[in-house]
Amino acid sequence: MPHPSHKPDHAAVLAEVRAVRRAGVVRLRGLDIPELSRIARERLGTPGELPGLAVERLLRDAVAGIGGGTLQTAAEYTLGLAQGTRDWPPADRRRRAAEVYGVSVERFRKHHEVMVLDQITEQVLGLAATDGAPEDGPAALAASDGRDAPAPSPHHLAPAHRVIKPRVHDRVVPVTLHVHSVDLLRGVDVVVSPSNTYFALPAPYKASVAATLRRAGARTDVTGGVVEDHVHDELRDWAARHGIPGRAALPGTVAATSAGAMAAQGVRRIYHLAVAVPRPGTNDYDVQPADITRAVDRAFTLLAEESGRHDPPLTSVCLPLLGAGRGGLPALESFGALWTAVEAELARGAPWDIHLVMRRQARADLVERLLTGRRP
Numbered sequence: 001m002p003h004p005s006h007k008p009d010h011a012a013v014l015a016e017v018r019a020v021r022r023a024g025v026v027r028l029r030g031l032d033i034p035e036l037s038r039i040a041r042e043r044l045g046t047p048g049e050l051p052g053l054a055v056e057r058l059l060r061d062a063v064a065g066i067g068g069g070t071l072q073t074a075a076e077y078t079l080g081l082a083q084g085t086r087d088w089p090p091a092d093r094r095r096r097a098a099e100v101y102g103v104s105v106e107r108f109r110k111h112h113e114v115m116v117l118d119q120i121t122e123q124v125l126g127l128a129a130t131d132g133a134p135e136d137g138p139a140a141l142a143a144s145d146g147r148d149a150p151a152p153s154p155h156h157l158a159p160a161h162r163v164i165k166p167r168v169h170d171r172v173v174p175v176t177l178h179v180h181s182v183d184l185l186r187g188v189d190v191v192v193s194p195s196n197t198y199f200a201l202p203a204p205y206k207a208s209v210a211a212t213l214r215r216a217g218a219r220t221d222v223t224g225g226v227v228e229d230h231v232h233d234e235l236r237d238w239a240a241r242h243g244i245p246g247r248a249a250l251p252g253t254v255a256a257t258s259a260g261a262m263a264a265q266g267v268r269r270i271y272h273l274a275v276a277v278p279r280p281g282t283n284d285y286d287v288q289p290a291d292i293t294r295a296v297d298r299a300f301t302l303l304a305e306e307s308g309r310h311d312p313p314l315t316s317v318c319l320p321l322l323g324a325g326r327g328g329l330p331a332l333e334s335f336g337a338l339w340t341a342v343e344a345e346l347a348r349g350a351p352w353d354i355h356l357v358m359r360r361q362a363r364a365d366l367v368e369r370l371l372t373g374r375r376p
Helices: 010-023 025-030 034-043 051-064 069-079 090-101 105-132 138-145 209-217 230-241 260-265 289-307 331-347 361-372
Strands: 161-164 175-179 190-196 226-228 254-258 269-278 285-287 316-320 353-358
Touching: 010 025, 010 034, 010 051, 010 069, 010 090, 010 105, 025 051, 034 051, 034 105, 051 069, 051 105, 069 090, 069 105, 090 105, 105 361, 161 361, 175 361, 190 209, 190 289, 209 230, 209 260, 209 269, 230 254, 230 260, 254 260, 254 289, 269 289, 285 289, 289 316, 289 331, 331 361, 353 361
Parallel strands: 175 353, 190 269, 190 316, 316 353
Antiparallel strands: 161 175, 254 269, 269 285
């Protein structure tokens, strides 16, 4: 079957996921959800399968892709996918999901549910991208190197962690590829986070890498309320010390903070890279590939300076794709800019243990093929 040319719209899919939340999966057949139905049919549908069942299967795969934890559990209750909740009224499902986070129903509705629904939507779009081979997927790479790329299997499931071994200047360098949310990282000394040039962190309930790290680094009480917003407060203090509050830093600037509560996971530092330049009067950003390369290079310089100050020394660093979200860069362009700096650092004989993290399987497959030449 040829790949569809239609690209799912985030806002449209999110609106339909919200509709499913209100109705529950038992009423899928009567819902007006054309985007979810189309994705389910093209991604997971089989001849003769009822549309409602295909959409439910799509949603179950999307929720499973969240990677466990309270977020996945809350998502299952929110949509009525948890065992025994298919016919629960929406108020009961919301109440149970709020209990997962230990917060009031109203707080969950205003904050946590926004994050949960957005994460479900991201996973749905990731499944659609895997099947549709979008412009930043294997088809784009095939166009760039002149080779034909086979269509990926719609049921392909790759491991969440894999070690790939690209060759960098006559030596093989192991690179660990993580395919999950950044807050699930364990045992990585430094995590890189994209930032705007004002070093203003997004609200913790957002779905971006920066918001996820802010949320993961905060200390909360038994009700889920934030007691100490470690990453936010430290980044604000860094900006104050360097005279930045109220004005923008130059693109490529790097600020360092602790990882807050993520220290319990073995994450010790977060390097905030100023790569996104806000457009005045809008909610949009401009990201230049050259700024990504410059910022990553400076992150390695900072890592070399800080490494010996810690016991044990800092030796590992994890990088997400920078500017490939709200920044609007295609994943291929983002990775190219990032890897330029990584490759240069490794070519100098740097001893760092390199990790890459991304949530979408299609992007992980793209990166693996770029670094190894393998076909997905």
